[in-house]
C-alpha cells in the first residue's frame with residue numbers, strides 16, 4: 001500500500017552527537033530552516049482555506065518564525081526555537097529530549113515490548129472523534145490494568161503510549177494508532193485483548209502487534225526514534241503530484257492532535273532533571289543574535305554583517 005509511510009523520511013540521525021557545531025553544520029541548519037519555512041507556509045495555506053481558529057494558525061506561524069534568530073555561544077549553536085511538535089527545526093531536539101528521558105527507564109525493563117494498537121481506517125471528518133474514543137478507551141484499559149496489578153493479577157504496570165497517524169494517498173483514509181513501549185508479554189497481551197474487546201467492529205485482531213525489543217542500546221534508540229514521528233515526512237520539495245493532498249492530510253492530522261498529549265507515560269515517573277532539559281534551548285539574553293536571511297540560508301549579524309556560519313568557521317580555524 002502506497003502511503004505517507006513510504007515516501008521517505010527526514011534525516012534526523014545526527015541529533016545524539018550534538019555537542020558543538022561546525023561551520024558546515026550551521027550551513028545545513030540554514031538550509032533546513034528554509035525548508036521548514038516552506039513547510040509551514042504550505043500548512044498555513046491549508047489552514048486558511050479550512051478557516052481554522054486563529055490559535056491554530058498562530059501555532060503554524062510560530063513554526064514559520066522558528067530560528068529567525070541564532071547565535072554562537074562557545075562552540076554551540078543557539079537559536080530561538082518554537083518547540084512545536086511539527087516544526088522541522090524542532091523535531092530533532094524533541095526527539096533527543098525524549099530519548100534522553102525515556103532510555104534510562106526502558107533500559108531497566110526485563111522484557112521490553114512494543115505494542116501497536118490500531119483500528120479501521122477512517123476519513124477526515126471522523127478523525128477528531130476517533131482520537132477522542134481511542135483516548136477514552138485506552139484510559140479505561142490503563143485503569144483496569146493498574147487495578148489488576150494492585151490485586152496481583154498482572155506482574156507489572158508500566159509503559160509509554162505514543163500517538164501516531166498515517167494517511168494513505170490511495171484510499172484517502174487516515175490511520176490513527178498507538179505505539180506502546182511496555183514490559184512483558186502479560187501486560188502486552190492484556191492491552192491488545194482489552195483494545196479488541198472494547199472496539200469490537202472497529203478493530204481487526206490481526207492488525208494488532210506485539211514485538212520484542214532486543215535489549216541493546218542501538219535497538220532502544222531505534223524504537224524511540226521510530227515512535228517519535230507522529231506523522232511521516234516525505235521529501236515534500238520533490239512531491240509534485242500529491243503535494244497538495246499530502247499537506248491537506250497532514251494539516252488535518254495536526255489540527256486533530258492540537259492540545260493532545262502525544263506521549264503519555266504510565267506506571268513510572270521521569271527523573272526531575274530530565275523534565276527540566278526541555279527548556280534548555282530558550283533565549284537567555286539579548287546580545288549577539290544574528291537574523292536569518294532566506295536568500296542565503298544563513299543568519300546575518302546586524303552589527304557587522306558577517307554570516308553565522310563564518311563565525312563558526314573562523315573559530316575552528318584559529319584552533
Ligand SMILES: [Zn+2]
Nearest residue numbers: 066082087090
Ligand atoms: Zn521550531
